[in-house]
Amino acid sequence: MTESKxxxxxxxxxxxxxxxxxxxxVLILVTLICLFWFYVxxxxxxxxxxxxxxxxxxxxxxxxxENLNNMIHGTQPVLYGMLNSFIIALSSAALSTYFSAMTxxxxxxxxxxxxxxxxTFILMIMMIPTQITALGFLQLIGxxxxxxxxxPLIVPSVATPAVFFxxxxxxxxxxxxxxxxxxxxxGAGEFRTFNQIVMPLMKPALxxxxxxxxxxxxxxxxxxxxxxxxxxxxxxxxxxxxxxxxDWLKFDMGQVYAMIAFSIFPVIVVYLVLSxxxxxxxxxxxxxx
Amino acid sequence: MKKSRVVSYNKWGYIFLxxxxxxxxxxxxxxxxSTIYNSFFENYRSGLMQIGPNFVGFENxxxxxxxxxxxxxxxxxxxxxxxCFVPQIIISLVLGxxxxxxxxxxxxxxxxxxxxxxxxxxxxxxxxxxxxxxFADGGPINSILMQMGIISVxxxxxxxxxxxxxxxxxxxxxxxFGNTTILLMAGMLGIDPALFEAAQVDGATATQxxxxxxxxxxxxxxxxxxxxxxxxxLQLFDVPQILTNGSGDPVRSSMTLxxxxxxxxxxxxxxxxxxxSVFMIIVTGILSYIVFKFTNSGE
Numbered sequence: 088m089t090e091s092k093x094x095x096x097x098x099x100x101x102x103x104x105x106x107x108x109x110x111x112x113v114l115i116l117v118t119l120i121c122l123f124w125f126y127v128x129x130x131x132x133x134x135x136x137x138x139x140x141x142x143x144x145x146x147x148x149x150x151x152x153e154n155l156n157n158m159i160h161g162t163q164p165v166l167y168g169m170l171n172s173f174i175i176a177l178s179s180a181a182l183s184t185y186f187s188a189m190t191x192x193x194x195x196x197x198x199x200x201x202x203x204x205x206x207t208f209i210l211m212i213m214m215i216p217t218q219i220t221a222l223g224f225l226q227l228i229g230x231x232x233x234x235x236x237x238x239p240l241i242v243p244s245v246a247t248p249a250v251f252f253x254x255x256x257x258x259x260x261x262x263x264x265x266x267x268x269x270x271x272x273x274g275a276g277e278f279r280t281f282n283q284i285v286m287p288l289m290k291p292a293l294x295x296x297x298x299x300x301x302x303x304x305x306x307x308x309x310x311x312x313x314x315x316x317x318x319x320x321x322x323x324x325x326x327x328x329x330x331x332x333x334d335w336l337k338f339d340m341g342q343v344y345a346m347i348a349f350s351i352f353p354v355i356v357v358y359l360v361l362s363x364x365x366x367x368x369x370x371x372x373x374x375x376x
Numbered sequence: 377m378k379k380s381r382v383v384s385y386n387k388w389g390y391i392f393l394x395x396x397x398x399x400x401x402x403x404x405x406x407x408x409x410s411t412i413y414n415s416f417f418e419n420y421r422s423g424l425m426q427i428g429p430n431f432v433g434f435e436n437x438x439x440x441x442x443x444x445x446x447x448x449x450x451x452x453x454x455x456x457x458x459x460c461f462v463p464q465i466i467i468s469l470v471l472g473x474x475x476x477x478x479x480x481x482x483x484x485x486x487x488x489x490x491x492x493x494x495x496x497x498x499x500x501x502x503x504x505x506x507x508x509x510x511f512a513d514g515g516p517i518n519s520i521l522m523q524m525g526i527i528s529v530x531x532x533x534x535x536x537x538x539x540x541x542x543x544x545x546x547x548x549x550x551x552x553f554g555n556t557t558i559l560l561m562a563g564m565l566g567i568d569p570a571l572f573e574a575a576q577v578d579g580a581t582a583t584q585x586x587x588x589x590x591x592x593x594x595x596x597x598x599x600x601x602x603x604x605x606x607x608x609x610l611q612l613f614d615v616p617q618i619l620t621n622g623s624g625d626p627v628r629s630s631m632t633l634x635x636x637x638x639x640x641x642x643x644x645x646x647x648x649x650x651x652x653s654v655f656m657i658i659v660t661g662i663l664s665y666i667v668f669k670f671t672n673s674g675e
Contacts, residue, residue, distance in 0.1 A: 121550060143519040205393065243399060354499065
């Protein structure tokens with residue numbers, strides 16, 4: 088950063104001071120627009136149904152535990168939903184990071200005939216979303232007898248081109264091939280080199296991508312809603328959708344807010360703890376050049 | 377001796393690729409092919425009766441175009457995307473320019489970046505449900521507006537075409553502008569600082585520098601951001617689906633392409649669903665190719 092040119096330039100238009108003030112005002116405004124909804128959500132999750140019916144209040148009340156308790160013992164299998172979401176998201180995150188690193192390593196460390204082709208090919212399919220082939224996907228898992236099972240929601244994470252791309256870039260910048268050579272000279276097998284030498288070096292990249300994969304899977308609604316049918320197998324987003332399609336006016340609104348909070352706040356907490364590496368990871372995965 | 381060792385190592389490249397290739401073939405390529413295959417067959421349920429599958433050629437394509445569904449829902453999707461993208465790119469450009477401007481030297485940058493990226497990680501369906509309850513006729517927003525005396529009767533946000541569309545676009549904008557800002561910032565930081573200094577020495581104002589130096593040099597990243605956002609915009613589903621309970625009401629003005637696809641998949645109308653999917657495969661394919669060209673040109 089060039090620190091030297093602070094000198095109050097009185098440029099043609101607005102002074103530096105005024106521009107800075109404007110920037111802060113806009114940033115604070117944007118911050119409020121981003122956070123307002125979560126503030127209202129928090130307040131409302133702590134209020135009872137009758138308090139909510141009376142109108143909006145800016146101060147929290149004391150009914151949060153009661154609302155959570157009612158929600159857990161309500162008609163929706165929320166705890167199952169949380170557990171199912173957690174199992175699927177955690178397995179997907181583990182598979183997508185491990186196997187994407189493995190795929191990236193194959194292309195990074197070995198010089199085989201279709202190397203260039205594979206790299207180009209994976210880049211080409213990177214942007215293609217799962218929704219547009221969902222039809223064939225559903226038919227396939229129907230034929231495989233995997234309908235209403237977690238497997239079709241977990242196993243496809245093995246081939247995640249975006250995570251692969253991130254890992255490949257990370258290897259390009261941090262994994263010297265001389266290290267792999269050294270491991271070979273020491274007599275380590277190729278699998279062992281990958282698992283015990285390459286993977287530990289990839290930890291920062293693995294962590295960032297594990298979080299992204301977890302969150303993506305945690306929030307995923309379209310495909311799980313078409314695959315899972317049994318109530319106790321459903322994930323949180325599906326339960327939220329059921330809440331919406333139920334006659335919601337008859338609901339205890341305290342419970343409704345508690346359930347939304349229950350789906351949103353865990354991710355916010357994790358994000359705030361790890362925000363530094365997450366925000367940094369966005370750019371690394373996206374564009375280069 | 378040495379040569380044979382090199383060769384024996386390189387076969388491991390193939391071995392390490394096996395999981396990716398197998399899973400890709402089974403869960404992505406086969407579905408892709410069978411989706412396209414399905415689009416040429418009449419295959420749906422009418423009551424308890426199963427019709428088809430019978431080969432009908434391009435009839436499914438003709439149906440979704442001539443009955444007006446595809447054009448309408450495509451237009452809806454594009455309107456919602458544009459309503460979200462235009463404000464988003466303006467805010468992101470301004471914020472990005474401020475964050476990267478060395479003469480402004482804004483403080484608390486990490487805090488602001490953390491906050492603006494936060495909504496991107498929120499469960500879209502829960503966020504949409506939240507907005508539905510907040511903007512309900514008896515919800516907190518109406519209650520606040522009435523307490524402030526701005527309106528005397530609750531405004532029915534869910535019954536007006538443009539208020540529903542605006543809510544959807546607004547939610548998506550909040551969820552994505554932080555991501556866009558961070559991407560644009562990376563591009564702005566990549567510009568040679570000497571260019572800014574030269575412009576400053578020549579007496580250019582901050583506004584002039586933004587329009588004459590920053591913007592032209594950002595063009596590739598702007599195109600990248602726009603095309604990826606378009607691909608994402610075509611997939612718009614969670615937010616309108618939950619907000620309108622899958623109906624796309626009022627009068628289907630907020631029904632998107634994927635919501636329409638979801639309807640067909642749910643009702644097991646694989647013929648029309650297939651034709652719709654193929655349309656999306658072609659559009660997304662073209663857009664992906666543009667992104668690919670862009671990403672690969674840096675190599």
